[in-house]
Amino acid sequence: MNLMQAENSLIPGDAKPARALSDPERWVDEHGDYLFKFALMRLRDPQRAEDAVQETFLAALKGGQSFAGRSAEKSWLVGILKNKICDHFRKAGRETTFTDLQFYDDEEGDRFVADGVGKGGWIHELGPQEWHKAGENLDNELFWKTYRDCAGKLPTNVAAVFNLREVDGIESKEVCAMLNISEGNLWVMLHRARMALRRCLETNWFAKNA
Amino acid sequence: MKFWNKIRSACAELFPNCQEAVRAQSEALDHPLPLAKRLSLWLHLLICKWCRRYGKQIKFLRDAAQGHLEQFTEAEPQELSPEARERIKRRLQDQK
Numbered sequence: 001m002n003l004m005q006a007e008n009s010l011i012p013g014d015a016k017p018a019r020a021l022s023d024p025e026r027w028v029d030e031h032g033d034y035l036f037k038f039a040l041m042r043l044r045d046p047q048r049a050e051d052a053v054q055e056t057f058l059a060a061l062k063g064g065q066s067f068a069g070r071s072a073e074k075s076w077l078v079g080i081l082k083n084k085i086c087d088h089f090r091k092a093g094r095e096t097t098f099t100d101l102q103f104y105d106d107e108e109g110d111r112f113v114a115d116g117v118g119k120g121g122w123i124h125e126l127g128p129q130e131w132h133k134a135g136e137n138l139d140n141e142l143f144w145k146t147y148r149d150c151a152g153k154l155p156t157n158v159a160a161v162f163n164l165r166e167v168d169g170i171e172s173k174e175v176c177a178m179l180n181i182s183e184g185n186l187w188v189m190l191h192r193a194r195m196a197l198r199r200c201l202e203t204n205w206f207a208k209n210a
Numbered sequence: 211m212k213f214w215n216k217i218r219s220a221c222a223e224l225f226p227n228c229q230e231a232v233r234a235q236s237e238a239l240d241h242p243l244p245l246a247k248r249l250s251l252w253l254h255l256l257i258c259k260w261c262r263r264y265g266k267q268i269k270f271l272r273d274a275a276q277g278h279l280e281q282f283t284e285a286e287p288q289e290l291s292p293e294a295r296e297r298i299k300r301r302l303q304d305q306k
Binding site for chain 2: 024025027028029032033034036037038040041046050053054057058061112118119120121122124127128129130131134135138141144145147148165166167169172183186187190191194195197198201202
């Protein structure tokens with residue numbers, strides 16, 4: 001993954017070193033919180049998230065880039081942080097087993113007809129409801145809070161898989177290699193994560209704001 | 211008897227129930243489904259509004275998260291603690 005190279009190539013050649021590297025403390029004030037949130041969401045452990053942020057700044061200091069704007073600087077730092085987080089998962093995938101199949105073992109069995117003619121069909125009152133104008137929620141801060149809270153209820157491993165695949169958009173094969181799991185296991189975990197998240201958002205957002 | 215079993219399993223493949231259809235829709239977000247599975251899913255979605263909604267919604271959840279990374283990240287309530295902030299600053303000073 002050449003995230004860092006990709007980020008660097010975005011910078012125009014004549015960019016003024018307006019935001020010189022001489023002041024890394026300013027980095028901590030300007031970008032520290034965002035990077036910490038970004039890392040915490042994925043690592044689910046404040047200590048690890050802090051470490052990842054610190055490593056990111058140290059690597060950035062060594063990298064010795066300077067940028068002509070706050071947002072270019074921020075995306076460069078996020079690029080480094082992403083690599084640090086991936087490194088963490090690679091290590092964790094080697095050391096522990098990443099599959100969490102206990103979670104939602106019944107695949108929402110309570111929402112489907114258990115037996116008889118309609119077996120495996122949605123129990124109609126419990127099936128997915130219409131989400132009216134779902135797209136209009138995307139600017140609503142409270143919607144994102146609900147989304148985050150729902151994602152926060154997933155078991156740690158399932159959440160890690162969900163974030164890598166759905167939020168960061170990393171290809172399935174790459175996620176499997178990183179976490180050392182089979183594609184079959186990845187699909188099962190993702191299916192359950194999506195199912196739980198959909199249900200949680202329906203109950204806690206769409207049903208209330210209809 | 212064997213013959214009937216074969217017919218039965220062919221039917222089951224051609225007409226997935228909802229539980230199978232939602233699983234297939236999730237899988238389709240991660241890799242292209244084999245043709246037979248794609249066709250049977252399509253048939254199922256023609257007649258099942260619940261599974262149609264389900265598919266639309268899990269797709270919405272993905273697109274929302276990927277397209278609004280900033281909002282998603284900012285919704286995280288915890289911030290870097292003052293102590294951690296100071297520690298990192300000191301560490302950076304040492305490196306300079």
